[in-house]
Amino acid sequence: MTKTKKYNKHNSKVSSSLSPALFLDRDGTINYDKNYLCCEKDLKIYKNIEKSLIKIRKLGFKIVIVTNQSGIARKYFTLAQLKKVNAKLLKMLKERGIKIDGLYYCPHGPDDNCDCRKPKPGMAYQAAKDLNIDLKKSYMIGDSVRDYIFGYKFGGKGIMVLTGHGKKQLAKIKEEKQKPLAVARNLSQAVNVVIRQLKTAMYNVQ
Secondary structure (H helix, E strand, O other), rough: OOOOOEEEOOOOOOOOEEEEEEOOOEOOOOEEEOOOOOHHHHHHEOOOHHHHHHHHOOOOOEEEEEEEOOOOOOOOOOHHHHHHHHHHHHHHHHHHHOOOOOOEEEOOOOOOOOOOOOOOOOOHHHHHHHHOHHHHHHHEEEEOOHHHHHHHHHEEEEEEEEEOOHHHHHHHHHHOOOOOOOOEEEEHHHHHHHHHHHHHHHHHOO
């Protein structure tokens, strides 16, 4: 088993209780997909993602980024370049008031048969161990079929967004037995779907 690679600058303190998490894909979900993004200067975050992410943190969710980065295996960029991009992303999000609890990446290619490349749930399992996450109460948001399936494979739920590769991926949903919880226009709308689900659940309990 290949250990999941991670860049985890902002880990939360360990506690005895489990928290739900919002897992987010990186390219095409948080930031524009530049097709094997390798340079910090090309990193551009989608507008207006702050409000919904800050709101869901207030509901007790941790926020974790999980990203496939096969550009390393394909030798399109180096591990050092990836770490610089990730560090810049975390800094940009922090400047917008968004705290990221963990950032995990898979550096392998599609044929490497690793345990961490989405939709395999290795990165979620590692994050759950590191950050005390309740996976059954967690959600995944991303712009591909493999992203939302990843959410179901770790025991949570998955939502697909239409940014990035999302529109091109729509046809592939029909081929899958497992459908996404929702298809949202963008990250903010997807987070609001999660928030509405939580409010509905709370209402039903009452």
